Amino acid sequence: MLNVMSSTGKLHSPQHRKKELLLFLESEVECIMLNNEGKMDILSAEHPFLVIDWGFGILEVINIDSLIDGSHKAVGALNLFAHKCQNIVFTLPPQCCFTADVGAQLRVLSEKINLKLVYLADYQVPFQHDFLESFNSSEDAVLRLKGAIVIRKIIKDLVDVTPFRTSAFNLLELLNKPDISFDYIEKCINEEPLLIARILQVANSAFYMRRNAVEDVQQALSYLGLDGIRQVLVQLMFHNLATTYFSQQKEKLLHCECCAYLAVKLAERKSKDIHFLGKVRVAGLLHDLGSLALQFSYPDEYAKVADLIKSHSSTIQAERSVFGTDHCEVGVRICGEWKLPDYVKSCVAEHHAFTSANNERVNTPVICANAFLNLEIEQLPSIDYAPLTKFFALTPNISNNEAKMEVTAFLYAAWKSFKAEHENSL
Structure with missing residues (x-):
């Protein structure tokens, strides 16, 4: 289980947090049993429910009774937890249903904390709940909360830099x-x-x-x-x-520099407009801004992402499984906070995607250069850059395979030139 962040910003171990919650709850419930899976089985005489600490400051309350009304202790516990935790998932297993009077209490609570609701069938929630975001699985609800927490922390970390x-x-x-x-x-x-x-x-x-x-x-x-x-x-x-806050991420910074270099070389095959080429360079440098920020704010957790990538998960999938968000989404938020140009934001958002709309835009050479580096040099899962190579091929009436061969050879030659210029860094 991941470490969790307290309200003071200090990291606590899951064991520390469990003790903290036990101390907080011991006067409010009749019996608490802590099992080996990290669950707190909160057993009252009439109203049993479970609480799971998911890390990242997220708790899940799982009801066990078949009928949950406004007086149920699970509902009351939400108000208690709200004093210690701002991110709560309230889960109804298939056999559980709310009564109508619970809706008003959940509405009030949702104005105080980030509350998500998990259930499978409409009959389980017999009231309008457009004030609450709902999910079919606890994992999806937790990931949504986790992603929002991660982005808020990163923005906060970078606000004063x-x-x-x-x-x-x-x-x-x-x-x-x-x-x-x-x-x-x-x-x-x-x-x-x-x-x-x-x-x-x-x-x-x-x-x-x-x-x-x-x-x-x-x-x-x-x-x-x-x-x-x-x-x-x-x-x-x-x-x-790069020289201060991200200085420990030398490989990622070198990737950004190399991507910018290769993207400009590709763009020069289609345009000699120096201002356009300048935009390509800037977009190439900043395309992985979100990745740099994630590793800056969560270095230990990002090591788990690296392990997942080694087991052949895509970067986006690995990041979402650990953080509930990915470096593209994080980067877009940072671009908005820093008021960076729209072409930078577009490239940050789309550099792991290919659509026909990318053609003849600043991010086209960046997408191609980044995918080439991922697949051919870094041996990482990535999108297939072959559909873009025909756009950059100089030979007329060329097949798709021939275009890929031509552009790949060009990129290898450009990469070798970059490598020679940065020999001490590689």
Whole structure:
């Protein structure tokens, strides 16, 4: 069973939490038996029910009686548990039914805590309960609660990190305003020496292939445009996180760098638009933002995800089984909190999926590059990137198999170039 998070944010072992709950409940029930499966069998003279500690601060109350009315101790226990736990699953086995008077109590309780209801047949719940989310299995209800808990914790963990306290983040927020002017942006940048240095460095980098040097912020703005400046700011935020909060995740960071490199190489086969290529690079760097965040906030739990992946589960399936959510969903939430561009959010959401709508969009080369790295280099389960290769193949009238062979050979050559440039990191 996973460790659980207390209201203070301190991790407690399941045994610690059981003792805490036993102390809390000992004056409220007649007898509590703790079995080897981690269940607390709460046995009153008339109203028996079970409580399961699922970890992550989630409790499940399972009724045993055939009829549950408003005076049943299982209903009363919900109010007791609500003082110690904000996430509760209330389960009705097939032989159990509510009476109508329970509905009002559950409505009040649902306004205080995250309450989920589990039952199989409509006759078990004889009242309207649109205020409650219901499920057919305890596992599904627990996963829904777990996913919400995980995302809330990650957002909280990242709220106070450096990107939110830098001029780069503040300026990125300003760029989202429709009436922002170049003059005001130039003024803001000129007040930040580090921003000036980074923007000039990027504008004069080999990526932008300029013949004449960009010498001041005004020239950089004129050349890069608002989209280009936005790309620089997002890269600044990412590299700051990579060198501080995510610095222990060297393999994942290298994967992000390599994916961005390969995605740009693929995109160059279809476009020479430097601003489009810049977006591809940013999307490639940030596509696994959710994975970095999950491992940052839950390093021990993510080790279990890695074990599941080794047993041939897909990354998405493994993450959902442990966390109730996946790195794509987490990443999208972070993109929203950080107000990152829509093309970044789209790539973060879709980089493990392929649809025909992906074609000719920023995330197309990223999806292809990521799947190539997963399947061919990292030997991980992933989507088949073959349907995308025909889009990037240069040979006309080519078959699907020939397109895959051509693009795969191209990607292998590009990967070897990246590997040579980063030999010390690999």
